Amino acid sequence: EPEVTQTPSHQVTQMGQEVILRCVPISNHLYFYWYRQILGQKVEFLVSFYNNEISEKSEIFDDQFSVERPDGSNFTLKIRSTKLEDSAMYFCASSDGTATRPQHFGDGTRLSIL
Amino acid sequence: RKEVEQDPGPFNVPEGATVAFNCTYSNSASQSFFWYRQDCRKEPKLLMSVYSSGNEDGRFTAQLNRASQYISLLIRDSKLSDSATYLCVVNKGGNKLVFGAGTILRVKS
Numbered sequence: 001e002p003e004v005t006q007t008p009s010h011q012v013t014q015m016g017q018e019v020i021l022r023c024v025p026i027s028n029h030l031y032f033y034w035y036r037q038i039l040g041q042k043v044e045f046l047v048s049f050y051n052n053e054i055s056e057k058s059e060i061f062d063d064q065f066s067v068e069r070p071d072g073s074n075f076t077l078k079i080r081s082t083k084l085e086d087s088a089m090y091f092c093a094s095s096d097g098t099a100t101r102p103q104h105f106g107d108g109t110r111l112s113i114l
Numbered sequence: 115r116k117e118v119e120q121d122p123g124p125f126n127v128p129e130g131a132t133v134a135f136n137c138t139y140s141n142s143a144s145q146s147f148f149w150y151r152q153d154c155r156k157e158p159k160l161l162m163s164v165y166s167s168g169n170e171d172g173r174f175t176a177q178l179n180r181a182s183q184y185i186s187l188l189i190r191d192s193k194l195s196d197s198a199t200y201l202c203v204v205n206k207g208g209n210k211l212v213f214g215a216g217t218i219l220r221v222k223s
Contacts, residue, residue: 105158
């Protein structure tokens with residue numbers, strides 16, 4: 001069964017440094033997403049991306065965050081200057097449509113900010 | 115009121131038991147509904163979509179009541195491997211999934 005893959009599985013970074021989280025969505029999917037889950041809390045939406053542009057973003061997704069589809073397979077999340085509160089699991093997801101179509105999640109990147 | 119509300123549990127049940135989870139959502143314009151399961155520190159995995167007519171997948175049955183803004187999941191003949199957190203998830207339209215905090219299920223032998 002096709003799956004969403006994410007790298008790295010764990011990233012440890014000093015506060016203030018930039019990080020890039022990488023994702024390879026399912027190959028025939030056109031809609032891509034990032035979510036995060038702080039330890040012990042619920043999964044929260046960050047951003048959705050379609051046709052090479054952001055289609056929706058949450059309040060969490062401020063100017064420190066950006067997304068990019070640099071080539072035909074990868075989808076990245078960049079955090080420019082990390083803060084302690086950015087420590088969380090970051091999940092990439094993809095779908096073959098919006099609204100009624102389910103989103104399929106990668107196994108996540110655990111981001112630890114020191 | 116929370117956008118998606120679930121009983122946090124935990125539900126501790128013996129193997130073979132039937133267990134039901136409930137979920138309510140606040141936005142009457144919500145378009146689609148799902149149950150995901152999440153194992154400890156893992157990704158959410160789609161369990162099933164939820165349709166207005168109700169739907170079944172093996173031991174799992176999901177129901178949706180749009181008038182009451184209520185979703186349910188029934189698990190019959192519980193297995194040890196069903197132990198997980200069950201996430202009620204709603205799409206209000208567009209791209210954003212809204213997750214409930216999850217209901218913990220522990221199935222014991």
